Amino acid sequence: MPLLEVRDLEVEFPMRAGRLKALRGVGFSLDGGERLGIVGESGAGKSMAAYAILNLITEPGRISAGEISFDGTRLDTLDDEEMRHIRGNRIAMIFQDPMMTLNPVLTVGTQMVECLHAHRKMPEAEARALAIAKLREVAIPSPEQRFDAYPHELSGGLRQRVVIAIALLLDPAIIIADEPTTALDVTIQAEIMGLMIELCDNHRVGLILITHDLAVVSDVTQRMLVMYAGRVVEAGPTADVIDTPAHPYTIGLLHALPQKNEPGGMLNQIPGNMPSLAEVPTGCAFHPRCAHADARCKSELPQLRMVKERRVACHHAEALT
C-alpha cells in the first residue's frame, strides 16, 4: 500500500454563481522516499491539491468528495487537533517565497524551536541543539550565529535553506514543496534543488514537487502528474511523459519551452488561456485550445486510461504518441 493515496478528490467553493469545483476527481499516490512532480499552468489546481492533503483549504472551500489516506489514516476526516499533529510533524510543506514564509519579527531559532515544541516535549537546550544540527545539515554556514538571526538578515537562498531545515526538523515522511525555487535566482535554484534531492534520499522522505518548471520536474522526480482545469490529464513515469507526451496539453507545454526554438524565432505557445472555474468547457476541458479536438472532445469527457506506461485522459492519445 502506498504511503499517501489520494482518490477521486474534489474540492469545491460555494459561490453565488453556484459551486465552483477547483479539483474534479484528482487521484495519485506516493510511496515512501518517492519523488512526484505535479505540473500545470496557474489555476490548474496544483496548489489546491497540496493544500487539500494538509486540510488547509481556505474557507469557504471544502473537500466535497474523495478520500486522502496517509499511512493508514484518512486525513480528510481528521479533526483540527489530530490534523495539527500531522502538519509539520509527518507531512511538511515548503512554500514558494522564503521572504514571505518566515515571520519577520521572530528569529530563525525561535521559529524552529517553536515548531519542535508544537509536536514534542523537549528541553530548550535540546531543541536548540537539534535546530542547529538541522541548519548545519542544510549547509548553512556558522549555524550557531544564524540561529539567532532575523529573517531579514539572511539572503534569499539562505532563507529557503532555513525553510527546508524547518520542514526537516521533525523527520517528516513527506515534504510538499510548492514551487520551492521559483523566487530564487537560477544558480541558487540548482543548489537548493540538489540539496532537497540529497536530503530526501538520505532520510527516505517522499517529495511532492509542485512546479510549472518542466526542467526541474524532469531532473528531480521519478513520476509526474500533469493537471489541467482541476483534473489530472496525464500521469506516469517522468521520463516517459517528458520523452513521449501523450496528451496534447503536455505536448503543448513541452513545446512551449524556449530552448526548443531557434534563437530569435517566435516562442511556441498554447493558444488561449486556462478556463476560469466558473466556465469549464464541456467534454474535455482542453478542447477549445487543442489542435486535435473533434466533435467527440466537445461532448464526451475523456477518462484516464493506460496508454504506453502512463495514464492519459485524451480520446486521441494513441494517435498522438
Next chain:
Amino acid sequence: MIAAVQRAIASDFFYQFRRDPVAVGSTLVLLVFVSLAVLAPLIATQNPYDPIQIDIMDSELPPVWQQGGDARFVFGTDPQGRDMWSTILYGTGVSLIIGIFAVMLQAVLGVTLGLMSGYIGGRLDSFLMRIADIQLSFSTLMVAIIVLAVFQAAFSAQLYADLAIIMLVLVIGIAEWPQYARTVRANVLAEKEKEYVDAARVIGLSRLRIMFRHILPNTLTPILVISTVQVANAIVAEAALSFLGLGMPVNQPSLGSLIRNGFDYILSGQWWITVIPSIVLIILILAINLLGDWLRDALNPKLYKET
C-alpha cells in the same frame, strides 16, 4: 542588555528621534511630568491627603508672585488651604495612573478581541464587531456618566471614594476597547493572508500560538501609535468626568477634580485654583499627542516627510 541599548542608540528610529526637536521636546516634558508625579511624596511641601498638614487659615492664598502670596505656597492654596503645588504633583500622578491603567485595560481587551475577531472570523467576528459598533454609537462620556452616577448613587460616598480610581479605570477602559479591536482586526485581516501564517499553520502550530506569537507582533506598530493617543484621551476623559463631579473625590484630587474644585471660585478672583492645573493638563496632553503624532510618522515608512 548593553548590546540591546547600543543597538537601540544606533538604530534609524533613534536617529530620527534625535533629529526631531518636537519629539525630543515632548518626550522631555513627559519625562519631567512623570518623574515629578513619581517623586511627589519627596518633593511636595505638603501631603494633600493628610488633613493634619492642612491649615484652613491658609486657604485661598494667591501664588507667590501676586500680592498677598506666601513663600510656603508657590502656586497659592485652594479653598481647603491645600498647597496647589503639592496638590498638582499628586493630582498629576493620579491622572497619569488612571490614564495608563485605563489604556492597558483597553489594550488587553481590544487586542484580544480584535485578534480573535480578525483571525477566527465568521460569526464570532460579526458578533464582536456589532458589539463594537453599538458601543461606538454611544459617546464614551455618556456611558461613563451613567455608570458612574448609578455607582455613586448605589454605594456610600465613603466606598465610592475608596474605589474611585478603580472605577474610573474600569469605565474608561471598557468604554474604549473598540478603538483597539477595530485597528487590530484590520491589521490581522491583512497579516493573516501572508504566507508566514500559512507556514505557521503548516508546521502544526495551534491557533492561539499563531494569533499571539506570530500575528500580534506584526501588528504592534499601530497598537503603539494608538496607545499614546489613547493615554491622552483617557486622561482627558478622566478630567472631564472629574469636572462633572463623577470622578475623583475632592480629598484625592486628580487634575480634573482640581479644575472643578477651583471653578466655583474663578469669578470671585481666585483664578489660580483652576488655571494652574488646567495649564498643567494642557501641557501634559499636548506632549503626549505630539509624541503620538511623531511616533505615527516615524513608524510608517510610507509617510516619510520631506525635511
